[in-house]
Amino acid sequence: MATMADSNRQLQLTADGELKHFLSLEGLDRALLTRILDTADSFIEVGERSIKKVPLLRGRTLVNLFFEPSTRTRSTFELAAKRLSADVLNLDISTSATSKGETLSDTLLNLEAMASDMFVIRHAHSGAAHFIARDVTPGVAIINAGDGRHAHPTQAMLDMLTIRQHKGSFTGLKVGIVGDVQHSRVARSQIQALNILGAEEVRLIAPDTLLPTEPEAMGVRVFPRMEQGLKDLDVIIMLRLQRERMEGALLPSEREFYKLYGLTREKLALAHPKAIVMHPGPINRGVEIESEVADGPQSVILNQVTNGIAVRMAVMSMAMSGQLAERQQQAKAQQKAQQKVQGNG
């Protein structure tokens, strides 16, 4: 039976191993992730020019399909697409088609009919991007901008870019992820990225109620006590805590959470002195992180935002060229088959 890694590779890579969709990091190898980071690095320079555009996606149409509200992710995708010279259409689906009873498949097929080349999709259901890439519009490049609790691969890759900028490489790195891992698609993708890129140790620091089932199977060590988990960490990734977690009886109170798992200056002192502090945003000051830490010298939270644009440019341009390569191959194969038929006739 196909493993998760096999089925993901098959779905998102061309026969030559080029990216054609970007759905999750599962099954991708270190060489490919490194190539994404290197490509992103080259795009950072574009953002520093006075005219911040390259023509890689000129004449291509990209549709931002957000079935869940988002400000940051959507705007960085939009900026990334515009810097690649694509035509961008933003659709807030939660208020249009689906409220008229149209199914997800029908919405997508209609957009495909408008000759879109790429969909950037955020959806509340895990596996939504996979479903669309596999069953609905296989000829359109799909970029997953977050599906349920499953994956948020561009966020993880921009985090990896930020780590690489500050730490040089992943070898020997100890990285801790603190907070609500259970409900976090960001954490799932980060864990995969860190393991693929060869970090020495990935730790989860959280109480049992905020951990996924059998966390060790994901390739992590679990530390229920933050004081122990922070020891020797090179990178501390704080996750956002949703207020619903209190109502869902997963935590007693924000105050108790902050006391146990909030990143304060005292707790930060337990990590490696050169440790960096990250957060996918938006941050809850005083809930998961102290303001002085969020704004302090070890925080790289704003670098993450800047890197987001470069990483999304990298992934979009790579997936587009993978799709084009596949289309060319298919056209060639068709031509060959036709010639064969004519030859036989």
Added chain:
Amino acid sequence: MGKRLRIDQIHPLQDGQPAKQATSVLIANGQIVAMGAQAINATADQVIDGAGQWLLPGLIDLNCHLGEPGPDRRGTIATETLAAAKGGFTQVCAVPETSPVNDSGAVTHLILDLAAQQGQVRVLPVGALTRGLAGEMLSDMVGLMGAGCIALGNGGRALRDARVLRRCMAYAHTFGFTLFIQPENAVLAADGCAHDGALAARMGLPGIPAVAETTAVSEMLLLAEETGVRLHLGQLSCARSVQLVRAAKARGLAVTADVAMHHLVYTDQVITGFDGRFHVRPPIREESDRKALLAGVEEGTIDAICSQHRPQDQAAKQAPFAATEAGLSGLETTLSLGLRLVAQGQLSQGALLRALIPGPAAVLGQPLPQLAVGLPADAVLLRPDGQWTVSPQTLLSTGKQAPAMGETLPGVVSLTMVAGQIVYQQAD
């Protein structure tokens, strides 16, 4: 005297196994009128060569959705009972979660009328235990049973209120009715859609933990013990449930249980890649659960294997995993998947046949199904070494969402008869 049908060279089921010696059977007026020496050279209007084939009493399915009453695209009594006949079933228990819910004698009559007009096999309706299956008010149990229901069930809907459940049991016990319960603690299952294990965690799918089933099983067993009601637990999915039922039986409780064939064949790995076809409820769990369920069938702790047939159209599965509808078509693959388990050495032939024929009959309180002179001819002719490939074209069910799609399976039903009438015959 009506038409006489003779089937030659068959191996009839005897003492739980197909007989070694080939023989003949003669059927007339809906009954078996002769077997063995008396049948071999008897004159007949029609003769079928059954060389190398088994003749089994018809299989019985304890949990099956026939799609009617309900939207046609999910199948009708006509289409789904034909699928049942092709799968070797001559009796199917129709779940109460129809639309409208089978919670009144009128709906039961409708189902039985449709079955009489269009059905190919015997349809045994299960009435709703509570009104609208809402778990709040008792249904007209006596009215339902009087109209022809064979048991009362929750239809896979959770019973949130233990007090209502206790009263349902006490009321049903008064009249000696059997309850068919699919045990699930709705609060623990919450918004889950897959087995709560490492794979669902990795895929970010909300999980349904095994305790959502086992706490419900424990609750049902304790309440059944106290009220004295005849309890049948349907579609068990985890190892601990088998243990609980085993212990309850050991202390003499009148409890029986079944398992769906897909829970004996697959593990949660089948949802890899977000394959919505295997979105079923309860979810398919881990290898240790599958092994324990197989052991439960082997030793008889689990009395029956059901199809848990839920015909779904393509649109029902065209969505992200959690948004797909639960259920798959199982009537036509149940026997073949079972025979494959036997061929693989995972289950004995005796246990498989027991769980498909006398096991469910005993749950229903029916006499032991037998192939004997004077008994109604509800029988299936099976080529055990025949093979067929599961595909949308070979499936007769309206629902083409089935397990083992594209695979070649052993066991081909060549003929199914109900009361001596041939209701399905394989095309040559």
